């Protein structure tokens with residue numbers, strides 16, 4: 001093996017790496033490539049290739065209830081037979097598919113096609129619904145297009161100010177902080193995160209669930225102090241009056257009572273942002289949202305308020321300024337473009353659009369009338385499993401639901417009610433361990449494909465080592481099952497062949513990949529849309545027009561509303577969940593990397609010293625958290641980084657350490673995003689379990 005250029009397997013920054021040969025079979029050494037660095041997760045990513053409990057052969061449950069090794073043919077035959085039996089008895093929608101935002105574009109595309117063509121089911125969705133769906137919904141309704149960052153991340157380097165709402169990039173994607181050296185950084189977060197603690201950052205430590213009120217107040221100050229870009233609003237924005245209507249009642253003193261952020265700080269932040277805007281001679285300003293703003297029952301409206309503020313300042317579409325969403329999962333962007341979402345077809349097309357159905361059906365060689373959908377969103381799909389008329393089988397690819405889904409007691413109950421649970425994964429995740437059948441599949445350094453970064457930059461993932469044992473790609477699972485189900489449509493197992501089909505299916509869509517070839521990706525950086533092979537790609541969107549039918553951005557009037565889970569005497573504090581530097585998502589990979597596991601081995605709860613003193617909880621001692629959905633005992637970390645009304649718990653841990661036992665699965669009415677980021681909780685000192 002010679003050195004292979006590829007990208008980190010984890011987050012949406014997709015840092016460039018080179019994999020170098022080492023003596024051990026299946027192992028590589030990771031080094032950074034180009035000028036960017038790597039975080040600790042990226043440096044140690046090679047460890048995941050050779051973890052001792054790597055899945056290397058298909059597994060099926062035997063008569064004793066144990067998962068035992070079987071051949072691929074046995075496993076595929078069994079799954080196909082069960083699907084045919086269930087569908088004969090109950091119809092096609094009895095089978096469901098759950099995808100993941102870490103799958104390559106090729107796998108995500110093949111998964112959506114497999115669900116709709118081979119299984120003929122409407123019941124397909126993925127874990128991106130837990131991730132950035134509120135930002136996607138808000139940007140689609142404001143700009144007509146959802147690309148996380150509609151500009152290269154490096155554009156941040158020239159800005160005078162960057163407002164981060166609910167995003168902790170210093171922990172989640174540390175190399176991105178290098179782009180913030182020049183800007184005044186403003187951070188909205190109920191916790192003093194590593195990002196809020198950056199040198200010179202202005203921290204607006206809002207009460208959980210009040211970001212929307214805070215952003216309305218920032219916009220109020222901009223409008224009331226005559227700082228808006230009125231020329232831009234007149235030329236490029238529809239219904240700018242809605243900006244005034246929706247923010248007029250949010251003067252800073254009122255917002256202070258709701259958010260806890262001093263009115264003077266709100267005014268200061270608004271003025272810093274406005275001074276950075278080009279309309280006032282500034283070098284540029286960016287407003288960026290993360291999961292902290294988005295994972296709420298009002299997440300779409302909170303992102304909309306951020307977009308409205310950006311529009312008031314004339315930022316979107318202007319060189320060196322803009323609004324963007326910091327997508328989390330490795331292929332969080334590409335994963336939502338190619339059809340594994342309940343309401344979408346490849347090319348970021350709506351499944352409800354007759355023209356989109358006709359285009360994709362022609363590529364797939366099926367009748368548009370036979371394309372099922374739209375289906376249920378992730379939580380609604382999970383809640384329907386095993387119920388009357390609901391799915392009785394689920395195939396899970398690249399997702400660890402028993403850690404990452406909200407209200408886990410309910411998820412466990414629904415998964416247990418299935419007649420067939422199939423999981424394709426790399427390691428025996430918490431979800432794989434309860435499956436009826438487990439398929440061992442390839443991971444990053446063992447496979448070719450493409451990923452799309454948070455900026456819409458399409459990147460080549462390259463195989464550097466042969467997969468161990470009987471491991472095969474998810475593409476083999478789709479092909480093997482489709483054949484056994486009697487489906488005559490093509491399900492290639494060569495990822496480049498899948499990509500060639502994806503190009504055709506995406507042609508003319510919002511996320512148009514038709515001009516991208518793997519050869520081009522070896523030579524140049526390409527940001528979608530790329531509508532022709534001689535098209536240079538589109539690093540920056542919206543310079544002349546937005547993606548709406550009239551080319552103008554749309555203001556949507558929004559207002560603050562409380563967290564769905566009411567605080568009360570029995571549960572008087574907010575529970576907030578989030579990420580750590582050392583771990584990635586459900587932790588299925590990073591908890592198996594010794595260096596990362598040793599650095600953050602177990603779940604903990606950050607508690608303010610005043611609360612700890614009131615309840616008699618010492619640092620390092622056990623504390624019980626209780627919500628309407630469940631309770632757990634974990635170790636207290638007493639710190640002034642959290643507000644006295646807030647408890648912070650990282651969500652990377654499984655089993656007794658899974659904080660999603662406590663979180664609320666109430667949904668945002670637009671994006672169907674669950675409210676991971678705020679629910680009512682009580683605390684008490686506990687004995688060690």
Ligand code: SF4
Nearest residue numbers: 008011014015039042
């Ligand atoms: Fe990997 Fe993200 Fe870390 Fe870069 S920042 S090395 S992509 S985990």
